[in-house]
Amino acid sequence: MSLLEQVKEAGIIGAGGAGFPTHAKLASEAEYILLNGAECEPLLRVDQQLMAMFPDEIIKGFEAAGRQVNAKKAIIGIKGKHKEVIAILEDRIKALQLGGYVEIGVLPDIYPAGDEQVLVYELTGRVVPEVGIPIQVGCVVINSETALNIYYASEGKAVTEKYVTLAGDIPQRMTVKVEVGTPIIDVLKLSGIENFDEYAVIAGGPMMGPVMNDIGGYITKKDKGFVILKKGHPLIRRKSASKEQTKRINRATCEQCRMCTDMCPRFLLGHATQPHKVMRALGYKSDNLEEQMIAQLCCQCNLCELFACPIGLYPKSANNYYRDLQAEQGMRYKRTKEVFEPRSARADRLVPSKRLIARIGLHDFDKPAPMTDITLQPEVVHIATRQHVGAPAVPVVTVGEHVQAGQKIGKIPEESLGAAIHASISGTVTECGNDYIAIRRD
Incomplete structure (x- = not known):
């Protein structure tokens, strides 16, 4: 079985949060393969720890992926502040005799260094x-944990576990490995909090992650972490604003200072995105959707709302308002050129992570979340059929059937983009629907 087939069979998807099926990425040919170890979202700690704990496996998986796409160079992108991890990786690259192929690309400690397009520019200048997408400039990007899963796939192991960070205003910060399908509430309680009535939970990082309306879900292959804060924290209040609230506030208050545009990472890379113009259109109640097509260029990093705007408005929400209307009409942005150059002011407008963390009120919680060996063994796991980009997996098991951990329980639909899913525990299938396959542990 080829590596591509092994990756597809193992159900590997982007582990950094996007969830794009990895076999589809590795079916391309590229000049560079890049490892996204930036982990630029504040408080999350998974990738930096995995690279220190499993350097050989990650390097080997990364190299194998690079050979698969015929890349001439494999670059590990990691922030320069992680000196100990860099030293470990450099030592293991040398020991594995991969120095002529795999190298370290040191990233600045900025947000959003882990945005795919920012990462590509920082590591290749393209x-x-x-x-x-990166392949258009000869690059394929994979996450650190994804590279680890590629190594495991080459050893015949499917994706059945996930590493997540618990951070925020909690007694016990940690990073832990859990079985896919574990109830989220079981994981959250590892934080030392039993009653969440006074707390809100952000799924993912504090910048891009949404506040969860329901913490009764289940761990998926793309979960990265949970940030737990008191409901009265300013970040929770801002993220909890409704669409109507943000639209009303934007219309009433925007002073057209254009800081949202001047600090936008994609604008600084030379793209035409200009959220201040979208805010202006919203203020004048413009219904000309054609003129607001630049709203589709927003990368959702939330820097405009949580850092750039001096009066705390919601430019990203304005972009999303027009994007939703355009999507209803089937309208898609068409670029007018293919070659882009970063703007001359870019170097002076990069946002240091420490300043960002202070601005969003997380300075006191920016602390280690060490890897633990805590083992959760839920009686029942619920494995989502849709936990990736593309079509949901089609169940290949039935209620009452006994399955083994690692066994395929859902396949990719014919002629579709998707990912297989596997049993994370050995047990009996108790539910088998369009949304979940439930397994009761032996």
Whole structure:
């Protein structure tokens, strides 16, 4: 079985949060393969720890992926502040005799260094076109944990576990490995909090992650972490604003200072995105959707709302308002050129992570979340059929059937983009629907 087939069979997806099926990425040919170890979202700690704990496996998986896409160079992108991890990786690259192929690319400690397009520019000097993807400039990007899963796939192991960070205003910060399908509430309680009535939970990082309306879900292959804060924290209040609230506030208050545009990472890479113009259109109640197509260039990093705007408005929400209307009409942005150059002011407008963390009120919680060996063994796991980009997996098991951990329980639909899913525990299938396959542990 080829590596591509092994990756597809193992159900590997982007572990950094996007969930794009990895076999589809590795079916391309590229000049560079890049490892996204930036982990730029504040408080999350998974990738930096995995690279220190499993350097050989990650390097080997990364190298194998690079050979698969015929890349001439494999670059590990990691922030320079992680000196100990860099030293470990450099030592293991040398020991594995991969120094002529795999190298370290040191990233600045900025947000959003882990945005795919920012990462590509920082490591290669190339700018991905508007509404484009890295392969258009000869690059394939995978996450650190994804590289680890590629190594495991080469050993015949499917993705059945996930590493997540618990951070925020909690007694016990940690990073832990859990079985896919574990109840989220069981994981959250590892934080030392039993009653969440006074707390809100952000799924993912504090910048891009949404506040969860329901913490009764289940762990998926793309979960990265949970940030737990008191409901009265300013970040929770801002993130909890409704669409109507943000639209009303934007219309009433925007002073057109254009800081949202001047600090936008994609604008600084030379793209045409200009959220201050979208805010202006919203203020004048413009219904000309054609003029607001630049709203589709927003990368959702939330820097405009949580850092750039001096009066705390919601430019990203304005972009999303027009994007939703355009999506209803089937309208898609068409770029007018293929080659982009970063703007001359970019170097002076990069946002240091420490300043960002202070601005969003997380300075007191920016602490280690060490890897633990705590073992959760839920009686029942619920494995989602849709936990990736593309079509949901089609069940290949039935209620009452006994399955083994690692066994395929859902396949990719014919002629579709998707990912297989596997049993994370050995047990009996108790539910088998369109949304979940439930397994009761032996």
